[in-house]
Amino acid sequence: MTAVDLREAATTPIIPGFFPDPSVCRAGDGLYLANSSFEYSPGVPLWRSDDLVTWHEAGHALDGDPAFAAGDAAAGGGVYAPTLRHHDGRFWMITTNVSGAPGQLVTSASAIEGPWAPARVIAGIPGIDPDLAWDDDGTCLVSYSSNTAEVPGIGQVPVDLERGEVIGPARSIMPGTGLAYPEGPHVFRRGDWWYLLFAEGGTERGHCVSVARGPAASGPFELCPANPILTRRSTTFPVQNTGHADIVELADGTWAMVYLGVRPRGATPLFHVNGRETFVAGIDWIDDWPVVVADRYEIPAPETAFVDRFESLHPRWISPGAAPSAFASVGGGVTLRPADSPGGAPAMLGVRARDPYWRFAAVTEARDGAAVRVRMDERHWYELRLTGGRALVHAQVGPVAQQFSGEPLAADGAIELRVRADAATTGGPDDLVFEVADADGIHPLARLDGRYLSTEVAGGFVGRVIGLRAVDGPVRFSEARYAPEAAG
Numbered sequence: 001m002t003a004v005d006l007r008e009a010a011t012t013p014i015i016p017g018f019f020p021d022p023s024v025c026r027a028g029d030g031l032y033l034a035n036s037s038f039e040y041s042p043g044v045p046l047w048r049s050d051d052l053v054t055w056h057e058a059g060h061a062l063d064g065d066p067a068f069a070a071g072d073a074a075a076g077g078g079v080y081a082p083t084l085r086h087h088d089g090r091f092w093m094i095t096t097n098v099s100g101a102p103g104q105l106v107t108s109a110s111a112i113e114g115p116w117a118p119a120r121v122i123a124g125i126p127g128i129d130p131d132l133a134w135d136d137d138g139t140c141l142v143s144y145s146s147n148t149a150e151v152p153g154i155g156q157v158p159v160d161l162e163r164g165e166v167i168g169p170a171r172s173i174m175p176g177t178g179l180a181y182p183e184g185p186h187v188f189r190r191g192d193w194w195y196l197l198f199a200e201g202g203t204e205r206g207h208c209v210s211v212a213r214g215p216a217a218s219g220p221f222e223l224c225p226a227n228p229i230l231t232r233r234s235t236t237f238p239v240q241n242t243g244h245a246d247i248v249e250l251a252d253g254t255w256a257m258v259y260l261g262v263r264p265r266g267a268t269p270l271f272h273v274n275g276r277e278t279f280v281a282g283i284d285w286i287d288d289w290p291v292v293v294a295d296r297y298e299i300p301a302p303e304t305a306f307v308d309r310f311e312s313l314h315p316r317w318i319s320p321g322a323a324p325s326a327f328a329s330v331g332g333g334v335t336l337r338p339a340d341s342p343g344g345a346p347a348m349l350g351v352r353a354r355d356p357y358w359r360f361a362a363v364t365e366a367r368d369g370a371a372v373r374v375r376m377d378e379r380h381w382y383e384l385r386l387t388g389g390r391a392l393v394h395a396q397v398g399p400v401a402q403q404f405s406g407e408p409l410a411a412d413g414a415i416e417l418r419v420r421a422d423a424a425t426t427g428g429p430d431d432l433v434f435e436v437a438d439a440d441g442i443h444p445l446a447r448l449d450g451r452y453l454s455t456e457v458a459g460g461f462v463g464r465v466i467g468l469r470a471v472d473g474p475v476r477f478s479e480a481r482y483a484p485e486a487a488g
Contacts, residue, residue, distance in 0.1 A: 017352035022259065039078040043097075063116070075379075079096070081183075093108070104121070143186075152175055171218075181200060183200075186247065230242055240262055259280075266428045276463070280299070282297060334349065334477050355421075356430070375467060380458040382453065386417070413439040420485060428454075429450050
């Protein structure tokens, strides 16, 4: 048995854009998936699929839940990796809100679309990346990436989900293979063996997937001799940072793996801008060990384009500040009001950038206070802003702020605020090009190097989000459009 042949690696994500840390489960013939959301609200995006390769948005597990106040989360905080499971007729989701009360958040619903029960905090589980598994006698076990010296590596503890309580002592079930940061555990059964799937190496270029097996859900676990079973480290493949996987048995008895990866571009060290995305691979079983078949599935290009006139608020819209409903009113357009959050982010109604190259436009008749921002965090963003009848571009890169000379706007009529990710003219991953269109024509404003809005520069765990903002008073946008552009 050998590790995956990297020359056959898949390069098309099933869920593109900043949708990291995938967890997948099956209920009947249907497949369901959850991602982490960090400081953005609503929390924990949910998906459903009939074929594993085409996924449809199904809402959020933490939408308006008082246990997750996204506005309290600074960049890099909020909701970390969830686990989604279907057990005894209900969906269960458990995750860590690192900006909230210590412990793990758990909620459940009879249908993936909800309504989801108010989340409980299970105290006494210090760490991140919690998993749910039910052993042979029905006891629910939470496995997690521990952050204590007493329980090193992957910890595990029995819990009562209904009461939201720990019911036994925690113990370490896996120190890892010796690589950094064993995390993202998932425990599952196949035949006579229980398996522990986990990530190692950190979520950057050294990321990988390892596996162990044992006679019970609590171990003891022996490591697979072919670990790591998936990694792209030290290669030139276009998908890197692969790891944080979950495994599911399909209705036909075959198995598949979902995992995160990034698509870096540009000059050394390469820059990824859309965050960690969700990919899929097949699984074969050899000698009762999982073997990754990276190119098992033919992945169609996901449909990412949209035109939104805001008759209602589609689940694609998120905010790093207050929940969208706190500052956005929809119906034949969207009216935004300025709002700040304790985490420091001004309210922004945003969508994830989902393609290597794309274009976005927002339509308004305002001449003052309307803005479109491309954001990594509060220290790394570019913004096209209408101020006093002029269009200006502002850039924030760490402690350095710059404003670019603007253009006067036509006195009347609609204005389109436009930004696109275009082919790079330097060694960056792309250029971000800003312009406005009004009754007088199209006005180019600025062309900025995209590397400064990348994870390699900004750090953190998220990807670019393109957002609408009201800078001063209320602002109404009648339409927003997004579409992919051809490479280059």
